[in-house]
Amino acid sequence: MLDSHIHFEHQPYDLKLIDDMVNVALSKGIDELNLLDHTHKFKEFEFLYEPTKKDEKSYIWYKTHKTISIKEYIDFIHIVQKRKYPVKLNFGLEVCYFPETEDKLREELKKYDFDFLIGSVHFIDGFAFDIKKENWYGRDIDNLYKRYFKITELLIKSKIFTQLGHPDAIKIFSFFPSFDLHPYYEKIAKLLKEYNMMTENNSGFARHGFTNYGLNKDFFSILEKEGVRVNKSSDAHKYEDIGNKFDELQSCNLY
Numbered sequence: 001m002l003d004s005h006i007h008f009e010h011q012p013y014d015l016k017l018i019d020d021m022v023n024v025a026l027s028k029g030i031d032e033l034n035l036l037d038h039t040h041k042f043k044e045f046e047f048l049y050e051p052t053k054k055d056e057k058s059y060i061w062y063k064t065h066k067t068i069s070i071k072e073y074i075d076f077i078h079i080v081q082k083r084k085y086p087v088k089l090n091f092g093l094e095v096c097y098f099p100e101t102e103d104k105l106r107e108e109l110k111k112y113d114f115d116f117l118i119g120s121v122h123f124i125d126g127f128a129f130d131i132k133k134e135n136w137y138g139r140d141i142d143n144l145y146k147r148y149f150k151i152t153e154l155l156i157k158s159k160i161f162t163q164l165g166h167p168d169a170i171k172i173f174s175f176f177p178s179f180d181l182h183p184y185y186e187k188i189a190k191l192l193k194e195y196n197m198m199t200e201n202n203s204g205f206a207r208h209g210f211t212n213y214g215l216n217k218d219f220f221s222i223l224e225k226e227g228v229r230v231n232k233s234s235d236a237h238k239y240e241d242i243g244n245k246f247d248e249l250q251s252c253n254l255y
């Protein structure tokens with residue numbers, strides 16, 4: 001079994017951490033790990049976040065993040081790749097996708113050779129929607145949902161990524177639109193199939209005490225019906241959380 005979305009985040013790049021990750025994986029019957037970091041951690045991807053200037057709180061959030069060079073990550077990957085482990089380790093990035101900076105992103109990514117790339121919508125027209133519930137107050141929820149799914153479509157059509165991250169993360173704070181979401185689920189599922197992309201069922205929100213973690217059940221069924229590969233993902237930010245809630249998540253890895 002694969003855990004397709006695991007962060008280093010604030011943990012140090014050292015071999016002891018890899019041993020700890022491998023041990024947790026083995027204890028949970030997981031034999032493949034997709035390890036990654038957010039693009040917002042790396043100086044080289046600062047250009048991506050230009051659109052956050054349109055949304056003050058989101059821009060402040062980005063600017064107060066400490067960034068390092070991606071060279072530190074890549075040097076560490078090379079050290080790990082020289083060693084043997086009882087589980088398969090793949091290395092990649094979780095890229096914050098902004099339609100506004102897609103062309104520059106495509107150019108920047110040509111410099112690297114990752115095993116996989118997860119594309120995630122974390123920002124809607126500059127708004128970092130998953131940080132604080134209060135930041136939603138006074139916003140047009142219907143419009144946020146429409147834009148979220150439109151940006152997701154553009155992400156898939158960019159052909160940059162191997163996997164779409166947490167495809168209905170927009171529901172994080174349980175604000176819901178006035179319209180039916182099924183046509184949006186259908187459209188995303190069909191596009192994922194057409195563009196031969198995987199997606200994920202992500203338990204990450206469970207760590208923050210949210211009960212609505214994982215994909216909407218109907219969305220999952222539609223993805224399954226379309227034959228889209230849906231990988232289980234812990235979105236772990238600490239190695240102890242690898243495989244978290246996997247018994248509760250559905251997946252379809254048969255395709």
Ligand SMILES: [Zn+2]
Nearest residue numbers: 094120165166
């Ligand atoms: Zn994410």
Ligand SMILES: [Zn+2]
Nearest residue numbers: 005007094235
């Ligand atoms: Zn993540």
